[in-house]
Amino acid sequence: MQRKLLSIALMATAALTGAAVEAKAPIKHAPAPQAGTQILWDSFGVPHIYAKTEAGGFYGFGYAQAQAHGDILLHMLGEARARAAEYWGESFAKQDRWLVANDVPQRSAKWYAQQTPQMRADLDAFAAGINAYAKAHPEALKPEVRQVLPIKGVDIMAHAHRLMNYVYIASDQRVLVNPATNNAGGSNAWAVAPSRSASGHAMLLANPHLPWAPSILTYFEAQITAPGLSIYGATQVGLPVLRFGFNNNLGFTNTVNTIQGYTSYKLTLSGEGYSFDGKTLPFTTQQKSFKIRQADGSLKTEAFTQRYAVQGPVFDLPGGKETIALKVAGLDRPGVLQQYLDMGKAQDWAHFEKALRTVQAPMFNIVYADRAGHILYLDNGILPVHKQGGSYADWVKPVAGDSSSTLWKDVHSYDDLPKVLDPSSGFVQNANDPPWLATYPRVLDPGKWPSYVSTVGPMSQRAQMSVKLLSETPKLSFDDFVARKLTTRSLMADRMLPPLLAAAKDSTDPDVQAAVAVLSAWDHQDNAESKGALLFETWAAIFAPGNFTSQANYAVKWSLDDPLETPRGLKDPAAAVAMLKQAVAKTKQLYGAIDRPFGEVSRFHLGNVNLPGNGGFGNTGVFRTITWGPMKNGERTPAHGETWVSMVEFSTPMKAVGMMSYGNSSQPNSPHNADQLQFLTSKTFRTLWTTRKDVEAHLESTTNF
Known part of the structure; x- marks a missing residue:
C-alpha cells in the first residue's frame, strides 16, 4: 500500500513539474567499463589484466602503469600538455615552447576527437585507471606530480603525439641543432621461419635498447586479456597500447629506422616576409603563450609571436644566421595508437597486414612472425614523396625553401616501403641498419627505391654480427636462438x-x-x-x-x-x-x-x-648491447642497452622467455626496480607466464575492480 501511494505521489509531482516519471524511477546504470576487471600481479611485478570489456582492459592498464611508474607517468603527461614549466619551473620552458609553437596541444585535442568512439572510450578508461590509483594511493606519488591530476583521455593522446612526432621524428634538438641527433635509441630484432627452425615453428626476438634512467623512453611489461584482445608484451610508459607483443598466433617488434619524417626548409628572408616562387610572401602569425612557475611560486606568462610560412611553423636557428620552416609528415594521421592496437588484435597475417596498410605509425622497422610460418621485415614509417628525388643526406639537412619544387604534398603508401616477406633464407633481422640487409643473401636492391628512403650504408658491425649469428647453421633450435641472443662476442x-x-x-x-x-x-x-x-x-x-x-x-x-x-x-x-x-x-x-x-x-x-x-x-x-657510461666511484654502469627482451617460439605449447633488465617499476622502494638484474648478470632469462594457471602459481597480489 505504501509503495502504491509513493508511486501515485511521484506521478502527481511529475505532472506538476513536467518532468518524466522515469526520472524518479529506479535507474539501471550501465556497468562501469572496469566492472569485473582484475589485475593479477606476478612475482616480478608484471600485471596480468583480465577484463570483461576492451575499455576495462585499458582501465586496468592505466591503473597498473600508475602503480608501477606513477611518478614518471604523471610527469610525462604534464609535459605532454605543454605545461611542464607551469608545474615545475624554468628548466622546462624550452620544451613547452617547442610543443606550443608546433600546435601540439590543439592538434592533440583534434586527434582525440577524430578517434573512433571505442578508442575514445579506451583512452578515457586508461586515464580513469590512472586517476583511480592516484585517488586510492596518493601517498605513493610525489607531491609535485599530483598537481597534474586528474588525467583525461586527451592527455593520453597528447603524450602519444608528442612522443611519436616531436621526440622520435622532430625533436627540437634534431630540428634546430643537429639533424644527426638520435632521440630514439636502438634495438635488435629477429624473426626465424619454420624452414630455418629445428622444430619447424617460427621464432621471434624483441630487443629494444633504450636508456636505463627513468624517462619518456622507460618500458613496462604487461599482459592484457579482454574481448577481442589477448596480448603479452611491453610498451613505453604512458602509452595505452603494447608496441612490442605477441599472442598465441603471432608477434611483432620494432627497431628504430632511418625514416626522415620531417623536412626543414631554409627560408630566404625578404623585408617582413620571405621569398617563394619569385614573390615575397608575408608570414602569417599567431600569438602564443605558456606559463612558467617562478622560484617564489608565482606564475609568469611567456608570450611570443609564432610565424608560419607555406611549409609550416618558422624558427630561427641558434645564432640567428638561418631561418627555417618545419614540415612534419603524418600530422593528418591520428591513428598510431589504433594501428598498434589492431596489430595486437590480429590473429593472422591478413589482419596484421591490414593494420600495417594504414601507415599511421610515423617510424620504426616492424619485424613479425606467426604460427602459420610467415615472417616479415618492414621499413615502416610516414615518408614524404619527394618528386624531384635527391639523396637521404640531401633531405636530412635544410633544403631550399624559396621554391614550391621542394614542397612535398604526399607520403608513400605501404606498398612503396621496402619489405621482406617470407624470404628463402628463412630469417629477417634488423639492428638499426638500413633495410638492404634485412636478410642474407640480400634480396633488396637499393636502386629500386628513391635514394632518400635510406642510406645505403655502412652496415654497423652489430648488424653484421646479427646476420652472422642467424646464418652460422642451417637450422636453429629454440635453445640455439636464445644462446645466440646472449652472445657477448665482439x-x-x-x-x-x-x-x-x-x-x-x-x-x-x-x-x-x-x-x-x-x-x-x-x-x-x-x-x-x-x-x-x-x-x-x-x-x-x-x-x-x-x-x-x-x-x-x-x-x-x-x-x-x-x-x-x-x-x-x-x-x-x-x-x-x-x-x-x-x-x-x-x-x-x-x-x-x-x-x-x-x-x-x-x-x-x-x-x-x-x-x-x-x-x-x-x-x-x-649483439648483447650495453652502452657503458663513464667511470664514477670506481665503476661504470649502463647508460642504455638491453631493456625489454622477449623470445618466443610458436610451438604448442608456446615457448616464451624474457626479461625487463631494470625491473618493471621505477617507483621508490618498489621490490621490482632491480629484481631482474640477476638474469642479466647470469646471462639467462625468466619464463614469461602467459596462462592464467601459471600466473596464479606465481601470484604476488591481486587488484579487483
Whole structure:
C-alpha cells in the first residue's frame, strides 16, 4: 500500500513539474567499463589484466602503469600538455615552447576527437585507471606530480603525439641543432621461419635498447586479456597500447629506422616576409603563450609571436644566421595508437597486414612472425614523396625553401616501403641498419627505391654480427636462438685482432708486449671474467673514433658488395701498434690494469643491487648491447642497452622467455626496480607466464575492480 501511494505521489509531482516519471524511477546504470576487471600481479611485478570489456582492459592498464611508474607517468603527461614549466619551473620552458609553437596541444585535442568512439572510450578508461590509483594511493606519488591530476583521455593522446612526432621524428634538438641527433635509441630484432627452425615453428626476438634512467623512453611489461584482445608484451610508459607483443598466433617488434619524417626548409628572408616562387610572401602569425612557475611560486606568462610560412611553423636557428620552416609528415594521421592496437588484435597475417596498410605509425622497422610460418621485415614509417628525388643526406639537412619544387604534398603508401616477406633464407633481422640487409643473401636492391628512403650504408658491425649469428647453421633450435641472443662476442675483435697482433708481435716495447700477451689470451667476449675486453675496447675507441664508427684507419672500407666482411684490415699497421701503446696507458689510467676483469668495473648497479656486468658497445660488433657510461666511484654502469627482451617460439605449447633488465617499476622502494638484474648478470632469462594457471602459481597480489 505504501509503495502504491509513493508511486501515485511521484506521478502527481511529475505532472506538476513536467518532468518524466522515469526520472524518479529506479535507474539501471550501465556497468562501469572496469566492472569485473582484475589485475593479477606476478612475482616480478608484471600485471596480468583480465577484463570483461576492451575499455576495462585499458582501465586496468592505466591503473597498473600508475602503480608501477606513477611518478614518471604523471610527469610525462604534464609535459605532454605543454605545461611542464607551469608545474615545475624554468628548466622546462624550452620544451613547452617547442610543443606550443608546433600546435601540439590543439592538434592533440583534434586527434582525440577524430578517434573512433571505442578508442575514445579506451583512452578515457586508461586515464580513469590512472586517476583511480592516484585517488586510492596518493601517498605513493610525489607531491609535485599530483598537481597534474586528474588525467583525461586527451592527455593520453597528447603524450602519444608528442612522443611519436616531436621526440622520435622532430625533436627540437634534431630540428634546430643537429639533424644527426638520435632521440630514439636502438634495438635488435629477429624473426626465424619454420624452414630455418629445428622444430619447424617460427621464432621471434624483441630487443629494444633504450636508456636505463627513468624517462619518456622507460618500458613496462604487461599482459592484457579482454574481448577481442589477448596480448603479452611491453610498451613505453604512458602509452595505452603494447608496441612490442605477441599472442598465441603471432608477434611483432620494432627497431628504430632511418625514416626522415620531417623536412626543414631554409627560408630566404625578404623585408617582413620571405621569398617563394619569385614573390615575397608575408608570414602569417599567431600569438602564443605558456606559463612558467617562478622560484617564489608565482606564475609568469611567456608570450611570443609564432610565424608560419607555406611549409609550416618558422624558427630561427641558434645564432640567428638561418631561418627555417618545419614540415612534419603524418600530422593528418591520428591513428598510431589504433594501428598498434589492431596489430595486437590480429590473429593472422591478413589482419596484421591490414593494420600495417594504414601507415599511421610515423617510424620504426616492424619485424613479425606467426604460427602459420610467415615472417616479415618492414621499413615502416610516414615518408614524404619527394618528386624531384635527391639523396637521404640531401633531405636530412635544410633544403631550399624559396621554391614550391621542394614542397612535398604526399607520403608513400605501404606498398612503396621496402619489405621482406617470407624470404628463402628463412630469417629477417634488423639492428638499426638500413633495410638492404634485412636478410642474407640480400634480396633488396637499393636502386629500386628513391635514394632518400635510406642510406645505403655502412652496415654497423652489430648488424653484421646479427646476420652472422642467424646464418652460422642451417637450422636453429629454440635453445640455439636464445644462446645466440646472449652472445657477448665482439665481431670487431674477431676481425681486427689477428692483423693487430701480427703487426705487434715483433715489437720490443714492453707495453706492447704486455698488451699482446693479454689480447692473445682473450676469447673476444665481453664477459664479467674477461681480462682483455677493457684493453681491446680502449684500443678500438682510439682506432675507430666517433663511437667506434670511423673507418679512416681500416685498409678496406665497408661495401655493399662485401657487407659482412668489411671494414677490415689495418691501413697503417705501425700506427695501429702505436695506438695499442696509447691504449695501454689509457686502460691503466681508467681501470688500474690492462688485465682487469671486465665485470669488476662494468657493473649492473641499481639501488642496493650491484652485480658483475657483461655485454658491450654495439659498434664493436657486440649483439648483447650495453652502452657503458663513464667511470664514477670506481665503476661504470649502463647508460642504455638491453631493456625489454622477449623470445618466443610458436610451438604448442608456446615457448616464451624474457626479461625487463631494470625491473618493471621505477617507483621508490618498489621490490621490482632491480629484481631482474640477476638474469642479466647470469646471462639467462625468466619464463614469461602467459596462462592464467601459471600466473596464479606465481601470484604476488591481486587488484579487483
